Amino acid sequence: MANAHASPVLKHHFEDLGQQHACERLGMWMFLATEILFFGGLFAAYTIYRMLYPHEFEIASSFMNRQIATVNTVFLITSSLTMTLAIRCAKLGDRAGLIRNLILTVALGTAFMVMKGFEYAHEFHENLAPGKMFRTEYEKATKAVAGLAPAAADEYFKADAAKPEHERAHAHWAAELALKNKASADEVVDSGKVQMFLCFYFVMTGIHGIHIVVGLGLILWLVYEAATGGIPPENYSTVEVVSLYWHLVDAIWLFLMPLLYLAGAGMHH
Amino acid sequence: MSDPHNTTPTADDPHGMRKDLDSTGLLLVVFVAVLGLALANVGISMKMGPTKYTLVVQLAIASVQAGLVAYYFMHLRHGDKVVILTALSSLFWMAILFVLFLADYMTRFWVVG
Numbered sequence: 001m002a003n004a005h006a007s008p009v010l011k012h013h014f015e016d017l018g019q020q021h022a023c024e025r026l027g028m029w030m031f032l033a034t035e036i037l038f039f040g041g042l043f044a045a046y047t048i049y050r051m052l053y054p055h056e057f058e059i060a061s062s063f064m065n066r067q068i069a070t071v072n073t074v075f076l077i078t079s080s081l082t083m084t085l086a087i088r089c090a091k092l093g094d095r096a097g098l099i100r101n102l103i104l105t106v107a108l109g110t111a112f113m114v115m116k117g118f119e120y121a122h123e124f125h126e127n128l129a130p131g132k133m134f135r136t137e138y139e140k141a142t143k144a145v146a147g148l149a150p151a152a153a154d155e156y157f158k159a160d161a162a163k164p165e166h167e168r169a170h171a172h173w174a175a176e177l178a179l180k181n182k183a184s185a186d187e188v189v190d191s192g193k194v195q196m197f198l199c200f201y202f203v204m205t206g207i208h209g210i211h212i213v214v215g216l217g218l219i220l221w222l223v224y225e226a227a228t229g230g231i232p233p234e235n236y237s238t239v240e241v242v243s244l245y246w247h248l249v250d251a252i253w254l255f256l257m258p259l260l261y262l263a264g265a266g267m268h269h
Numbered sequence: 270m271s272d273p274h275n276t277t278p279t280a281d282d283p284h285g286m287r288k289d290l291d292s293t294g295l296l297l298v299v300f301v302a303v304l305g306l307a308l309a310n311v312g313i314s315m316k317m318g319p320t321k322y323t324l325v326v327q328l329a330i331a332s333v334q335a336g337l338v339a340y341y342f343m344h345l346r347h348g349d350k351v352v353i354l355t356a357l358s359s360l361f362w363m364a365i366l367f368v369l370f371l372a373d374y375m376t377r378f379w380v381v382g
Binding site for chain 1: 328
């Protein structure tokens with residue numbers, strides 16, 4: 001039962017390291033169960049609104065930036081690999097490898113957040129955010145083509161889109177939405193429902209982003225611990241429990257990607 | 270299934286920490302699989318466009334990815350019974366959440382008579 005060599009890592013209330021590690025894993029998994037339910041509430045709400053407004057959700061999703069999202073997916077999956085390699089290094093007592101893999105994970109997570117920042121900035125620049133920004137931009141585009149025939153409206157937006165970005169009068173999404181609603185009076189895309197999707201988009205990716213930032217903080221703490229000798233092989237489970245959290249945040253992104261970015265993939269613009 | 274008490278000390282591993290050590294090759298294979306599925310999801314979605322089945326395909330792929338991450342990266346394959354039970358319990362509670370929510374919203378617009 002007890003190990004032949006006592007370890008300073010073993011806390012006095014545990015029988016042996018195996019029991020201590022099992023308890024640490026279990027504690028983290030219990031926390032993750034609450035996290036899954038926390039995101040589960042958002043996914044359930046999304047499900048209901050997608051069921052109610054399927055067409056608007058697809059159109060709104062088609063305005064999202066799939067290039068950035070795909071690159072970010074690659075970053076997160078790769079960071080999950082480096083995080084798992086960090087556990088392996090910790091178990092083997094390879095301190096340099098441990099620190100290297102942890103820093104790679106931090107770098108990939110930071111790259112994810114930087115890309116996310118560019119993405120948000122672009123969306124705000126285009127007024128693609130629920131509320132007054134959205135309404136003003138959409139009304140401006142609708143008003144601009146109100147008196148024109150559908151073909152002339154199409155030409156107007158094409159000419160506008162051909163200008164350099166800072167000279168354009170309308171955001172791409174607003175032009176498309178205005179055109180769509182002009183062309184088919186019987187199948188109007190409700191701009192309020194489009195904004196509902198945007199609410200989900202910002203809340204879900206925002207909360208996910210906060211989780212990434214928390215994870216980055218934890219991993220930086222691990223780097224400090226590893227550098228100061230706080231993670232000998234028998235303390236590998238400290239790296240493992242942080243990795244469990246990090247993988248969960250990665251796994252949640254794997255669902256956010258199809259729900260938010262791919263719902264309207266392949267629609268023509 | 271591993272017994273957390275059953276560690277085998279050796280000279281260079283006095284606390285028996287190298288049990289259940291992941292091989293780098295296996296981790297790389299899982300990584301490539303999850304990454305490949307992610308890119309396949311983007312590709313298939315772009316090709317299919319929004320159809321009745323797109324969401325089903327997308328979520329099926331995402332579920333396989335999440336399963337691989339949970340089983341290999343999150344070490345459920347070495348998990349104790351109680352850890353696996355905790356992980357499954359989260360899915361069980363989530364199922365209750367969805368079933369009760371949808372039982373309401375999917376029947377709300379039914380017209381009697």
